[in-house]
Each structure stands twice: as structure tokens, then as C-alpha cells.
Amino acid sequence: MHVAVYGAGALGSVYGGxxxxxxxxxxxxxxxxARASSREPIVIERVKxxxxxxxxxxxxxxxxxxxxxxxxxxxxxxxxxxEAIRPVLKRSSAPIxxxxxxxxxxxxxxxxAFGDRVLAAMPAVVAxxxxxxxxxxxxxxxxxxxxxxxxxxxxxxxxxxLAVLLGEAGLPTHLELAVHETNPATTVCLLPISMGVAxxxxxxxxxxxxxxxxxxxxxxxxxxxxxRRIGRPEAGAMLGPLVATPLAMRAIVAGLKRxxxxxxxxxxxxxxxxxRFQHRMMAHAxxxxxxxxxxxxxxxxxxxxxxxxxxxx
Numbered sequence: 001m002h003v004a005v006y007g008a009g010a011l012g013s014v015y016g017g018x019x020x021x022x023x024x025x026x027x028x029x030x031x032x033x034a035r036a037s038s039r040e041p042i043v044i045e046r047v048k049x050x051x052x053x054x055x056x057x058x059x060x061x062x063x064x065x066x067x068x069x070x071x072x073x074x075x076x077x078x079x080x081x082x083e084a085i086r087p088v089l090k091r092s093s094a095p096i097x098x099x100x101x102x103x104x105x106x107x108x109x110x111x112x113a114f115g116d117r118v119l120a121a122m123p124a125v126v127a128x129x130x131x132x133x134x135x136x137x138x139x140x141x142x143x144x145x146x147x148x149x150x151x152x153x154x155x156x157x158x159x160x161x162l163a164v165l166l167g168e169a170g171l172p173t174h175l176e177l178a179v180h181e182t183n184p185a186t187t188v189c190l191l192p193i194s195m196g197v198a199x200x201x202x203x204x205x206x207x208x209x210x211x212x213x214x215x216x217x218x219x220x221x222x223x224x225x226x227x228r229r230i231g232r233p234e235a236g237a238m239l240g241p242l243v244a245t246p247l248a249m250r251a252i253v254a255g256l257k258r259x260x261x262x263x264x265x266x267x268x269x270x271x272x273x274x275x276r277f278q279h280r281m282m283a284h285a286x287x288x289x290x291x292x293x294x295x296x297x298x299x300x301x302x303x304x305x306x307x308x309x310x311x312x313x
Contacts, residue, residue, distance in 0.1 A: 001161060002026040004070040006088070008035070008042070008062070010127035011099060012076035013136045017044045018169040021055050025165050028061045028070065030088065036064040044127075044136045047262060054135075066092040072162045074099055079106045080281055086113055095155040097147055097162070099123045103184045103285050104230055119148040119159060120180035124171070128266050137262070144172040148179045181231030188286055189227050189237035192219035193244050194271035195279045195303050199310060202268040203256075207249040217244035218299035222290065229293040280307040 005016035008029040020027040029042075042057040066073060066088060075098045077085060089096060097119050098110065110118045124145045127138035147163060150156035163173040176182075196216035200206035206213055220240035227233040242248055256264040271279075283304035290297035 001071045001158075001165060002028065002067065002069050003072050003074060003162065003165075004028045004030055004063075004066045004092070004094070005074045005076060006030040006066070006085070007076035008060075009076060010129045010136045010138070011123060011125060012074065013042050013129075014044050014125045014127050014138045015074055015076070015099065015123070015166070015171065016060075017042050017055060017057050017136075018171060019165060020057050020060070022169040023165050026061075028063050028067050030066055031062050031064065033064040036062050038062055040134075042136070043134070044138060047137055047139050047260075064088075066094070068092075070094050072097065072158050076100060078278070079110055080278075082109050082113060089114060093117070095119060095150070095159050097121050097159065099145075101183055101187050102180070103187070103282070103289060105285065105289070107180050107184075116151060117155065119150055120183055121148070122146045122179055122183045122186075126266070128270055139263070140171070144174045146174050146176050146179050146182075149175045149177050178231065182233065183231075185227040185231030185233035186237040188223040188230070188289075189220060189233050189240040190223070190243075191279075191282060191286065192216050192223055192300065192303060193240060194267075195219070195283060195307065196244065197267060197271045198276050198279050199303070199306055200272070202272050203249070203264060204253050207246065207253055210246065213244060213246060213249065215299055215302055217241050219303050220244050222296050222298070222300050223286070226286070226290050226293060226295045226297075229295060230289070276307070276311065280304065280311060283307055 003019055003025050005012045008031050016027045016029055019025045042060045045054045070092055071094055073094050073096045075096050078100050079102055095117050099121050102120055124141055124143050125138055127136055129136050150159040163175055166173040193216055196206045196212055197203050200209050200212055224238055287297045287300045287304055
């Protein structure tokens with residue numbers, strides 16, 4: 001099987017790297033034209049792994065286009081700018097498994113553009129690229145990656161085969177119904193916390209800002225109510241409003257400092273700085289969705305306004 005990984009960021013590097021080094025799959029990384037000629041190796045390193053800590057893909061295949069013989073596409077770039085990715089995806093007829101989160105409007109646009117080829121997914125991998133050397137560090141929780149259960153036909157056979165390959169690569173993958181609903185329902189419950197981290201600058205700073213933490217907790221409550229209208233969120237996600245309280249946040253920060261300082265760094269770096277622009281877009285999109293579903297959204301609106309203001313400072 002030939003798998004095209006559209007996007008060679010941290011997430012794409014882990015999924016593509018493990019497929020390429022641990023299975024017989026051919027893997028191509030679809031990147032910007034300026035990077036297509038790069039022969040730089042991809043190095044992935046599992047955090048606290050005992051036996052399989054580091055793996056190197058010495059000569060990754062990079063391309064500005066999806067190869068004509070690609071059987072499946074793992075999409076690891078955002079779908080919010082559909083027009084930017086549409087020309088590349090249109091040149092292939094392979095099924096598209098979207099590993100980045102999609103709100104219902106994003107999913108509808110993707111399905112409108114590419115039909116049944118599009119399948120939503122919930123990745124299990126958490127990853128980031130280390131600044132100093134580009135090594136991708138990642139965690140692999142004991143939960144599977146999940147794909148929407150495909151319909152029958154050739155695309156369904158390909159996606160099932162891809163799930164098996166990912167399992168061989170040490171990335172257990174399940175096919176389930178309504179992942180495209182579970183994913184956004186889970187996201188809207190918890191995303192206000194990462195927005196709060198972005199506004200405060202760090203998780204510890206958020207813990208010390210009672211007003212912002214209270215707003216974050218209220219936004220999580222609104223997210224939980226919205227989640228019930230759009231899907232079935234993960235059980236743990238429903239605890240978002242309780243997580244965003246001073247006592248719980250202090251306990252989480254103290255625990256991470258002691259047990260996994262790198263995880264705390266990841267949260268602060270990834271959510272506190274890297275995703276600020278995406279948070280602004282997501283805050284407005286969630287507020288719009290709440291209005292459409294006639295759910296409360298006052299706190300989410302306040303977070304969106306604060307993110308807009310921070311961006312203009």
C-alpha cells in the first residue's frame with residue numbers, strides 16, 4: 001500500500017514515520033513546493049519509551065503533489081482553509097482520512113468538496129517538534145486512533161487495510177461509527193481550557209488568574225451543553241468545567257511538574273503560543289455553532305473577544 005501523508009508536521013511525521021519504518025507500506029509526505037526537494041531525515045522519539053525510543057527515516061519521500069499511485073491519504077493539515085488544500089486533493093481519487101479536528105461546518109465543507117472519500121479520525125498521538133534539532137517528540141496513550149467506519153466498496157477496503165497497517169506500526173486503530181460527531185463534541189468541551197492557556201501564557205499562569213479561569217470554566221459548561229447537541233463526547237471531556245477550577249488546575253500543574261515537566265512544556269508551548277491564531281478561529285466557529293444550535297455562548301463569545309484583542313496588541 002502507498003500512503004500519502006499530507007503534511008509533515010509533528011503528527012504527520014509520527015504516523016508516516018512509523019508506517020515507513022515498521023511496515024511494508026510506501027509512504028510519501030506531501031509538503032509545500034519549497035520543501036519538496038528536501039532530503040532531510042525525519043526523526044521521531046517516543047517520550048519515556050523503553051525499547052523503541054528513537055526511529056529515523058533517513059530518506060523520506062517528499063512531494064508537492066499526491067502521487068498518482070497513492071492508495072490512501074492521511075490529512076494532517078488543517079481543513080479550515082479548504083481552498084488552499086483543495087487543488088492538491090482534487091488530483092487524487094484516494095480516500096482521505098482527516099487526522100486534524102473538524103467542527104461540523106468543516107466536515108460538511110470537506111464532504112461537499114470530496115464526497116464519501118472523506119473520513120474523520122481521532123488520533124491517539126500527541127506530538128511536537130523540538131526547536132533545537134527538529135526531532136519530533138511524541139506520547140502514545142493507551143487508546144486507539146479511531147476512523148469513521150467506511151462504507152463498502154474499494155475505498156472501504158483500502159481504509160480497513162490502512163487500519164491494519166497502522167496496527168502493525170504500533171498505532172492501534174479502530175473503525176467506529178460517527179467519529180465525525182464524537183470528535184467535535186469532545187473538542188468543544190475541552191478547547192476553552194487551551195484557549196485560557198493561550199490567553200494566560202501558560203497553564204500555571206491560568207491557575208493564578210481567577211477571573212480568566214472562571215470564564216474558562218463557564219465556557220467549558222457551554223461547550224458541554226453544545227456537545228450534547230452535536231454528538232456523543234468522550235466521557236472524560238464532560239469533566240472540562242471541573243478541570244477548569246483553581247483546585248483541579250493547581251493539582252494538575254503540580255502533578256505535571258513532578259511527573260512530566262515535558263508534558264507541561266508541551267501544553268504551554270503548543271496551546272499557549274503555537275495555536276493562538278487557530279484558537280481565535282475556533283472560538284468564533286464554536287460560538288457560531290452554539291448560536292445555530294440555540295445553546296448558550298456568552299462565555300465563549302468573551303473568550304473569542306479576548307483572543308481577538310490579544311492578537312491586536
